[in-house]
Amino acid sequence: MSERTDADLQAFLDESLPAAQMAEIEAELRDDTDLHQRLATLRGQQDAGMHGLGAIWRRHRVSCLSREELGQFLLGVMDDQAAEYVRFHVQRIGCRYCEANLEDLQGQQREAATQTATRRRKYFQTSVGHLKK
Known part of the structure; x- marks a missing residue:
């Protein structure tokens, strides 16, 4: 202890x-x-x-990141230095607030990917009979 x-x-x-x-x-x-x-x-x-x-x-969570910044991190469009800070803040510091936001955004990202795949499959299925040979 x-x-x-x-x-x-x-x-x-x-x-x-x-x-x-x-x-x-x-x-x-x-x-x-x-x-x-x-x-x-x-x-x-x-x-x-x-x-x-x-x-x-x-x-006041001064060092925490916005959901927009966390979204940029998930999409991989954040510069290296900022991405390193996100990893440090969430993994090393263990900020529960940012970790929860990150998990929520990851869930939304997975859900959006699933919906996109379903939508594409339905578009394909409904247009199969209309395609010219």
């Missing part, structure tokens, strides 16, 4: 940590009364309006 920073606990409160790290902290909270007290103190500070720059940054 590593020492948790206030930033870790604040991110836990904001539910912005990767799922595995959230589960680790939850398990630690069951056994560590000091950690539980620190979390309660941070929650009280948050409720009282005491916010640090990092908390504001996370809460």
